[in-house]
Amino acid sequence: MNQRKQPRKKTQTKKKKNNQRKAKQAIRPYITYKDRVFRMLFKDRRRLLELYNALNDTDYTSHEKLEVNTLDNAIFIKMKNDVSFVIDSNLCLYEHQSTCCPNMPLRGFLYFADLYKKILGDVDLSSNRRITIPIPHYVVFYNGKERREEKFIQRLSDSYETPAKGISADKGCMELTVQTLNINLEHNKDLLDKSPSLYGYAYFVAAVRKNMEIMELKEAAESAVAECIEKDIIKDFFLEQRSEVVAMSIYEYNEEYIRRELHEDGYSEGEKAGYDRGEADGRRKGLIEAVDRIMEKFHIDLSEACESVGLSEADYMDGKQIKNKYLSMQN
Numbered sequence: 001m002n003q004r005k006q007p008r009k010k011t012q013t014k015k016k017k018n019n020q021r022k023a024k025q026a027i028r029p030y031i032t033y034k035d036r037v038f039r040m041l042f043k044d045r046r047r048l049l050e051l052y053n054a055l056n057d058t059d060y061t062s063h064e065k066l067e068v069n070t071l072d073n074a075i076f077i078k079m080k081n082d083v084s085f086v087i088d089s090n091l092c093l094y095e096h097q098s099t100c101c102p103n104m105p106l107r108g109f110l111y112f113a114d115l116y117k118k119i120l121g122d123v124d125l126s127s128n129r130r131i132t133i134p135i136p137h138y139v140v141f142y143n144g145k146e147r148r149e150e151k152f153i154q155r156l157s158d159s160y161e162t163p164a165k166g167i168s169a170d171k172g173c174m175e176l177t178v179q180t181l182n183i184n185l186e187h188n189k190d191l192l193d194k195s196p197s198l199y200g201y202a203y204f205v206a207a208v209r210k211n212m213e214i215m216e217l218k219e220a221a222e223s224a225v226a227e228c229i230e231k232d233i234i235k236d237f238f239l240e241q242r243s244e245v246v247a248m249s250i251y252e253y254n255e256e257y258i259r260r261e262l263h264e265d266g267y268s269e270g271e272k273a274g275y276d277r278g279e280a281d282g283r284r285k286g287l288i289e290a291v292d293r294i295m296e297k298f299h300i301d302l303s304e305a306c307e308s309v310g311l312s313e314a315d316y317m318d319g320k321q322i323k324n325k326y327l328s329m330q331n
Helices: 008-027 033-042 045-056 104-120 189-194 196-211 217-230 235-277 279-298 302-309 313-330
Strands: 066-068 083-087 090-097 135-142 151-155 177-182
Touching: 033 045, 033 090, 033 196, 033 235, 045 066, 045 083, 045 090, 045 189, 045 196, 083 104, 090 104, 104 135, 104 151, 104 177, 189 196, 196 217, 196 235, 217 235, 279 302, 279 313, 302 313
Parallel strands: 090 135, 135 177
Antiparallel strands: 066 083, 083 090, 151 177
């Protein structure tokens, strides 16, 4: 009697599609957990004004003076801005980051360009009358673990291409600076003391991290929210947004998992190689290895894998060609 063969290929195909679906669900939101909680918290103009006063030692009391002009559909795909606003003559862009990103000045440069376009509207720039614009201020609130300084400055000029050998470097005609403030609970205590909302956010993140040493993520987030409510730490926010905050905390697990297991290992290997072939080459090698591992691990296509680590497909292909050429020379 002939036994009917099991449709293994169909089962494997279904399993592959399930893996792809799970991977996409993990990769697409994995970078946004803290960003979204932070952004949700400071969408409240009263809290935003409180933060502005804490940063600038001002004493504004009317949040009506604060005009939020956040670009919800901005140029960034994975990492959306948090909040931008105008108060008096100041145009402020506040962002949150849980990892160090060297491209913040470039992001800010492009973002401010869109903001000024929005502010100016149809103003005739050929007019003989000087057109004034609000003064830009760019602040990043950082609570990652890579850097431990209280604050540090990033500049747009850091991203300028290095001239060919023998050609003198040119500083160019434009500069943009980003002030990054460490808001981990043990840092910038004066600022945290001045802004209860920022302190509450920092406390929550620290509580989640501590709880995760002995709890699963969901339980850790729920426990952290309950602790904040019990201790009256931005209690009204957590009571109102409890389920959303817990849900967003799940995304943090996806971020930590993908970066630790798939990205950082390859990045570290690339950095070590960078000592021999230059820092830029080392970083590129690390990102390429991360993309390869993500495709193998989650069975997803190149575009999705590149998006998850912030690498363009063109840079990936160029890097692979350089790597293959280098390996062929070694053989």
